[in-house]
Amino acid sequence: MMLFAPAETEPADISASLTRIVAGQSGTGVLTLPLSLPDAGPAVSDHEDNQPLALTAVPRKDFLLSRSPETGTEIGATGEKLTLTINSGDTLDSLFGRHNLSRADLMAVLELSDARSMLRDIKPGDRFEVTHSDGILQSLERRVNETTTVRVLRGEQGFVLQKIDHPIESRLAYRHGTINSSLFEAGKQANVADKVIMNLAGIFAWDIDFVLDIRDGDRFVVIYEEIWQEGELLRDGEIQAAEFINDGESYRALRYVDSSGKADYYTPDGHSVRKAFIRAPVDFSRVSSRFNPRRRHPILNVVRAHKGVDYAAPSGTQVKAAGDGKVIHRGRKGGYGNAIILQHGGNITTLYGHLSRFARQARVGRRVKQGQVIGYVGKTGLATAPHLHYEYRLNGVHRNPRTVSLPKAAPIAEDQREAFFQQTGGLLAQLDTVRRSQVAIAAIP
Ligand SMILES: [Zn+2]
Structure with missing residues (x-):
């Protein structure tokens, strides 16, 4: 699997090449057409001002408005809003019973194709958002996984099921830092989370003793995935490329996914970063x-x-x-x-x-x-x-375990070399670009 298009030329602009790389990337994210979501505009509230509904007390009157995927007509749900949380031993049926919600409505909902599999598989802690009028179900909503919400709405011809997609998107983050107090501090200044810093240290653990060898003025460049959803950063993903300059010596690592799907880090000339010994055997x-x-x-x-x-x-x-x-x-x-x-x-x-x-x-x-x-x-x-x-x-x-020379790990297999250089070439160019920009920034008085 090829993750990145090789850079034909050295990118002049980081953001331009970022777009190209993300566009060439495959296998990340779930990109499906979102159904129409009730936006802020047509929502009806019994408040005179336009305060967001979230600020009102619970339980509250609420109104959901959506477009039926079949007919295109607007269907809505008005009523009391409830959050049902599954506890150990609960079933949807028992929860409906406890809250005096219509079990006949629940049966009708579960008759819908797709509904049974998406609503029946529940575990403690799962939550269902419900609106009802005196126990008559108007809507039922559940986030079934990171990228999908299932919503059932009462329509004119019975209940209608909608799937709402929350697409996730992988972006590359380019960060660089210079150490002047500690590595974690440098990470903070560079807006890099501690976890990414730890992974960075993990990648170079065979070459650098991060406890005792780090010096003032050591620098790093790190290119890693950020997983975004609906304008929010969900989490950081894998480091794709990194450089650490320790006491003037540069170490570089590139992530490569081989043909069997195994991911690991390699030097730009195709040697695994792994060696027989890590430098510092302490957390x-x-x-x-x-x-x-x-x-x-x-x-x-x-x-x-x-x-x-x-x-x-x-x-x-x-x-x-x-x-x-x-x-x-x-x-x-x-x-x-x-x-x-x-x-x-x-x-x-x-x-x-x-x-x-x-x-x-x-x-x-x-x-x-x-x-x-x-x-x-x-x-x-x-x-x-x-x-x-x-x-x-x-x-x-x-x-001295910190300086004893360790044999290089075996180079990448011959039959993987071409794919390796193709997959990592773009990243290597990116490292150069970020490094140059870092030098340029450092040169500004
Ligand atoms: Zn001692």
Whole structure:
């Protein structure tokens, strides 16, 4: 599946190319013709002014006006408005009974084609909006899913069912930021949600230690989907392309969906961003929110001649396996306190010390996956404050896990290369454009 049209030329204007990319995108959103909705104009209210109905007290007189899809004539519902909320054990029938609503009307509604499947499948928490006059059903409405509302209205020839579509639309957001206090702070200034920032850090977790390596002046560019509906941002979608410039070194990643539908991130030359080890085996979000690169280490502000890396973090912060491996030690180990040692391929071991407790799955002899939680930060052993002590050894010799060079992941399969470059070429050009605009902005005094 091809998600993006390749850019033939470098886009001169971001918004123009955005339009082109969204237009070329397939498989997102549900775009169907909306039925006529009652707009603000013809709604009749018993108020003299034009106050929105939502401001009136509940229960209230209300009026729904719509056009019958079959006849085109206007049909309406007037009456008392009720919200029925499904609780455990409720059926529509029991709810109608409890509110003295006509069960004969309910039966008639459920006779409508489509109505049964769209109204019968209910679960606790579901809500139905009802209007009625002395129990006589005038309208029944339910949001059946993110993109559809079903509305049943009483018409001259009985009930009429309408489906109202709420189309969703995917747009690309282009954001860039410069770090001068913390990554999350830079995200806020760039109008990027914390979750996107965390995903961004996740994409580069194999190259950058986001706890200890982030510097003032580090920059990022991120291009990600935003899911919009009826003029409102519903949620952020996947990051499509990203660049992180750490201490002057640029790292780039592009999202690619392969022919089997599997999505992953790759460098522009087609290598997976994944490597055998992540740089910082500690839950980044809990740590970095406290992290200020302008300040020296708040707790462990001492020079130590020790062979590991310390990550100050609140007690209970998740500690993750840096790579796939097997647990060869779990328990007390001298000054390390509660420690876990993992054996990896290539005669590499990693050690995680001062843990408050262990994850249940991390037992001696068990295999663990990269990123799997193996324990929790504590201050057992020789530690005065909660922190993770992390060591990386190759053939028994300590290496600095933050800088040790890791073998590149295998390149993308030969038969995927053409599709990869075609799919990601446009994104790469976009990254360049945003980066240039960032430089231009930075150059303005
Ligand atoms: Zn240490």
